[in-house]
Every structure is written in structure tokens, then in C-alpha cells.
Ligand code: HEM
Ligand code: HEM
């Protein structure tokens with residue numbers, strides 16, 4: 241399962257960053273620059289309160305070396321990426 | 325492997341690494357590298373983290389023609405094609421081709437298998453009988469066995485591998501010619517491996533790397549070969565060193581924790597994390613930290629670092645910053661703030677989860693199998709293997 245386009249989650253996602261676990265690799269921001277940026281303190285920050293499903297966003301969550309970045313369904317909080 | 329330098333008779337014996345004292349963290353201060361080059365040393369946890377994540381401090385310009393000398397003897401880590409020495413987009417491109425194989429989820433799949441390598445080595449140790457050298461029979465073998473299997477190198481003789489990594493990072497034991505020859509040999513080996521797996525891919529890490537790199541525009545063959553060679557050795561010395569030094573602590577001052585480490589994998593994982601934070605890998609004789617160069621004027625920790633300066637991120641001092649961590653080694657307390665042992669920012673250690681898992685399973689397995697394990701000699705009688713960056717016990721005779 242992935243949060244790919246067209247699975248009915250458009251605009252309904254929330255990107256969360258655990259700012260304590262984040263080690264500032266920038267891998268997420270490189271994968272999904274429209275959704276995530278590196279803040280001035282070198283930690284990732286979601287660009288918007290809500291995000292749309294995309295392969296790039298899924299990749300951003302899958303790349304994170306500390307699992308600090310996760311993508312959830314905004315309505316229920318259910319984790320949609322990274323999944324095994 | 326690297327020649328050991330037993331302490332000269334008139335020198336005080338080296339203390340175990342967990343006994344080293346740590347400097348008080350403070351604002352960046354100016355010091356000098358062994359080459360005489362001035363270096364700004366950054367020591368507070370927050371400053372080190374910021375420095376390593378700030379793109380205005382890079383790696384590539386440490387190797388530009390105008391760069392001041394940072395090493396007395398160039399070694400393989402100075403290869404400008406190595407992933408550690410690329411920055412920005414070029415670095416991200418290469419890193420992304422490997423990252424997927426090293427996420428916590430990917431590494432967790434190797435857990436049963438790493439566990440079985442640990443058990444095999446423990447069987448060997450037990451069969452050899454008490455007393456035995458736990459470095460030779462266990463901590464030195466584990467990282468090589470793990471990375472060999474991961475990369476499908478089961479046929480490779482470990483002596484050759486040892487010789488290559490020796491030559492690559494030895495400061496004094498070999499002539500420049502010998503080093504160059506060994507490195508060429510190692511490079512040819514890497515190229516052959518890449519060619520082989522490209523033609524006949526398998527389930528191993530090299531095959532998936534080649535496949536990912538061939539799909540990614542802009543990754544050069546030289547970068548791919550350097551990466552493959554780097555992976556063969558990058559985790560080997562570091563993991564062996566942390567395991568050896570963790571054992572020195574756990575069989576002496578930290579002996580109270582041994583039973584609990586053997587009793588639960590979760591406790592072993594917490595202990596591994598604390599030990600990685602608190603016990604340094606070496607004496608920091610070659611450099612006071614992870615090196616970077618300022619590409620423009622940058623203020624850090626209240627001090628202006630001028631463009632062109634060499635800067636050292638002193639993770640070891642930062643890992644003992646009293647603003648972040650309590651005193652001592654609270655073995656079973658979770659770390660609220662990640663340690664800087666694996667760095668931070670774009671070059672944050674690729675193999676961090678693999679190294680953590682190896683350490684955790686090794687300590688747990690050893691403590692469960694040998695609950696009464698003890699050191700035969702006093703810690704101040706330990707002979708040390710002294711590398712370029714690391715120090716770990718050359719031998720550790722244990723009894724049970
Ligand atoms: C306890 C064991 C280990 C320690 C303490 C350690 C430490 C580090 C540190 C501090 C860095 C960052 C260097 C810098 O920023 O200047 C690093 C990078 C790296 N490590 Fe490790 N490491 C360990 C094990 C491993 C293992 C097992 C592997 C591979 C399987 C590995 C592969 C790498 C690679 C490829 C990089 C470069 C990453 C990049 O430039 O993007 N390491 N390591
Ligand atoms: C991707 C490339 C590589 C990376 C990122 C890497 C990373 C590292 C790191 C972070 C350390 C510990 C440094 C410290 O304690 O501050 C280390 C030590 C070491 N690495 Fe690598 N490494 C790489 C390639 C290699 C290669 C190609 C070789 C050998 C052929 C090698 C052999 C060693 C050895 C022998 C040490 C211990 C040095 C000593 O104390 O003698 N590494 N490496």
C-alpha cells in the first residue's frame with residue numbers, strides 16, 4: 241500500500257515531523273520539495289498543514305533514516321507512509 | 325591489520341575509552357590540526373548539530389586546490405569521488421540510490437540473519453573454551469561477516485580485505501607506493517564486482533545498488549565503484565571498535581549491567597545506544613572532530629567563522645554536553661535527544677541502523693550465553709590497537 245495519487249486521499253494528508261528524531265539529512269526535502277523544507281535550524285518542516293498524496297511524498301517518508309517524517313490521513317491520523 | 329603501538333615503557337598506560345575526560349562544551353574555539361592548519365572546534369550539542377546540517381559548511385572544498393592541509397598522509401577517505409566528499413545535489417543523488425537499503429525498516433529485515441551470525445560466532449567461542457580472546461573470535465569477525473553477506477562477498481578472503489583497509493588508512497606502516505598499489509587493487513576489485521552484478525544480478529546489496537545507480541541519471545561509474553568499496557570497509561573498523569570498547573566497559577566499571585543486557589533485547593538496545601553515545605571511538609589525535617569547511621562567513625554559537633576556515637564538529641564533547649545529557653552512563657535510560665555519534669545533516673551515517681543492530685545483538689547474545697563473563701587481565705593491562713582515528717583492544721582475554 242502506498243499513498244499514491246488516485247486512492248481517494250487527495251488533500252487529506254498530514255505530514256508530521258518528529259523534530260527531536262530528525263537529524264537534518266534533507267533527504268525528505270530533496271524527495272518532496274513541494275511538501276517539506278529544511279528549516280533554518282536544520283530540521284525538516286512541513287510546508288503546508290495539508291498535503292496531497294504523491295509518490296514523492298511517499299518516497300520522502302520512506303527515505304527518512306530515522307523515521308522522523310510520517311504521513312497520516314488527516315481525518316483519522318492513520319499512518320499511510322512509511323509502510324513496510 | 326593496523327600495527328599496534330604498545331605504550332613505550334616511560335609512557336603512562338592508556339586508559340580505556342570510557343574513562344577519558346571530556347572538555348566542557350563552550351563557544352567555538354580556535355585550535356590546530358596536526359598539520360598546523362588552524363581549525364575552529366565546535367563543541368556544544370546544539371552547535372554541532374547545526375553545523376553538520378548547514379550547507380554553508382561543506383566537504384568538497386576541503387579538497388579544493390586552495391585548501392589548507394588537513395591530513396599528514398592522504399588516505400582513501402580523501403577520495404573526492406567518495407560519497408562523504410560530495411555535497412549538495414550531487415551528494416543527494418548518490419545517497420538516494422543507497423538510502424532505501426539502509427532505512428530502519430530495511431535493516432530490520434536482516435535482524436534474524438544478523439542474530440544467526442552472532443550465534444555462530446558464539447558457538448565458536450564456546451567451543452574454543454575458557455579463557456579465550458573475545459576480540460579475535462567475536463568482535464573483529466562480526467562486522468566483516470555481516471557486510472560480506474549483505475553484499476554477497478562470501479567468497480572474498482578476509483585477509484585481502486584487511487590488507488586493503490589497512491593500507492588505506494594507515495599513517496605510517498606503509499610507503500606511499502604500497503598504499504597506492506593496494507588502493508588500485510581494491511579499486512579493480514570494486515569495478516569487477518560492479519561489472520559482475522550488473523551482468524548477473526542477485527538479491528544482494530551490490531546488485532540493488534548497481535540497478536538503482538543505472539536508473540539514476542548523473543551517478544558516475546567512479547562514484548558507484550567508490551561507494552561499493554566504501555561500503556565494504558566503512559562499517560568494519562567503526563563497528564569492531566565500538567563493540568570492543570563497549571565490552572571493556574561492560575566487563576569492568578559497567579559490570580552491573582551485564583545480567584540485564586543478557587536478559588532482554590530491549591534493554592540491550594537501550595544500552596547499545598547509550599554506549600554509542602558515551603564511549604568514544606578513539607583519541608581524536610588526527611582531528612578534533614568531523615571536518616568541514618566554511619564556504620562563506622557563518623556565525624555559529626555566537627562566533628563568526630570566516631569563509632574558508634576549516635571547522636571540526638566535535639561530536640564526542642557534544643555527546644557529553646550537560647545541557648542535553650545527564651552525567652555518567654545511565655545504561656538503560658532511553659536517549660531523549662539523539663546522540664551525534666553518527667553525525668547529523670546530509671552525511672548522517674548511512675550504516676547507523678546496521679551498526680546499532682549489530683551492537684545490540686552482539687551484546688545481548690554474549691551476555692545471555694556467558695552470564696559470568698569476566699576479564700582475565702586488569703583494564704590497565706590492555707594492549708591497544710591504534711588506528712588512524714580509532715583505538716580499541718587488540719586482544720581481550722575473557723573467562724567464563
Ligand atoms: C559504530 C559504527 C559506526 C559509526 C560510529 C559511524 C560513524 C559515522 C559518522 C560520524 C559519519 C559522518 C561523517 C561526517 O559527517 O563527516 C558516517 C558516515 C557514513 N557511514 Fe558510518 N559509522 C558506523 C558504521 C557504519 C556502517 C556499518 C556503515 C555501512 C554499512 C557505514 C557507512 C557510512 C557511510 C557510507 C557514510 C557516509 C554517508 C554520506 O556521506 O552520505 N557506517 N559514519
Ligand atoms: C564511503 C566511504 C567511507 C566512509 C563514509 C567512511 C567513514 C568512516 C568513519 C566515519 C570512520 C570513523 C571516523 C571517526 O572516528 O571519526 C571511519 C574509520 C575508518 N575507515 Fe572508513 N569510511 C569510508 C571508506 C573507507 C574505506 C574505503 C576504507 C579502507 C579501504 C575505510 C577504512 C576505515 C578504517 C580502517 C577506519 C578506522 C581508521 C583507523 O582508526 O585506523 N573506510 N570511516
Ligand code: SF4
Nearest residue numbers: 262263265266268304
Ligand atoms: S529525512 Fe528525516 S531526518 Fe532527514 S531531514 Fe527529513 S525528517 Fe529529518
